[in-house]
Amino acid sequence: MKKYYFKEITHCEMCGESTEHHKVLGQRLNKSQGFKPKSKTGIAVSIVKCTNCGLIYANPQPIPADLQDHYGTPPETYWTEGYFTWQPTYFKSQIEETVTLLDFQKGMKALDIGAGLGKAMLSMEQKGFDVYGLEPSVPFYERALSKMGINKEKLQLGAVEALEYENEFFDFITFGAVFEHLYEPAECLKKALRWLKPNGIIHIEVPSSEWLLPKFFNFYFRLLGTNYVTNLSPMHPPFHLHEFDLKSFQALSKKLGFTVEKHHYDVCAIYYFPKILHGLLRSYMKATNKGMQLTVYLRKE
Secondary structure, three states, X not given: OOOEEEXXXXXXXXXXXXXXXXXXXXXXXXOOOOXXXXXXXXXXXXXXXXXXXXXXXXXXXXXXXXXHHHHXXXXXXXXXXXXXXXXXXXXHHHHHHHHHHHOOOOOOEEXXXXXXXXXXXXXXXXXXXXXXXXXXXXXXXXXXXXXXXXXXXXXXXXXXXXXXXXXXXXXXXXXXXXXXXXXXXXXXXXXXXXXXXXXXEEEEEEEXXXXXXXXXXXXXXXXXXXXXXXXXXXXXXXXXXXXXXXXHHHHHHHHHOEEEEEEEEEOOOOOOOOHHHHXXXXXXXXXXXXXXXXXXXXXXX
16 A cells, blocks of 8 residues: 655745645546546545646645655556567657757767666667666666666666766756656756756656646536546556646746747647547647647756
8 A cells, every 4th residue: 555645835846936826726536536536535635736837736745655656566567568679769859859959969968867668768879879867666777777778887776856967967868758757846857957068958748737638527527516637646647746837947947047948739649539529629739739748848058
């Protein structure tokens, strides 16, 4: 059984505004809620949205006694065997974008925060980066070494909060799909910026707090007479703690000394809606920047 302690959030993790007047969106259970959350029991936390920068977060924030309670599950339990095969196209578009922004030269140093199986590390290495990585999950770290052949000297086991690298050592740092899992994302970004060379690039992919589909599902829950929401999943897979708005990064940029060099939204998957509506929904989300994922490229000043 997972054990948690609950931390009250008094200021927005990204813009720093007091949470006193932030908007409560509803409640989130510690399990999948399905279509009838009132029929389920469990622990619930409030899901709140910052009225200044749009960050969505849980308050209080549930923090596990052991991080491996969340991320210690062997990858074989939810990935097929094909996932353990690296393809040269993996992480390709992100690398191409970064190479353009960096004025790339072979031998530039890169860090993959939350390296998983190490597939992005392999792709960056193929491009010519000198690649390092860190991974907090023991099973994923072990599979990266045994199945993907990642050099043990280049991959550290541990969380970004606990590890250290030399200041101004890297030209490029990627958080991939990691930032939404961090309890203190601004502090982790501040740390990564310390490791980054001036003019270096940080790449981050996060769930967007403006994604259209949760708004439909939350409205459905209201019709049922409940105050449940589908945003986040702080106590069950995939353990998302935050959803971000572009304004979150713009506000933080003034404090930490970076610029949002480039950003874009991706529509991604559409769940539960009839296929006949998918084309319309995709077109609307693309036109209005209400897709599921926000990607930002940040340049250190």
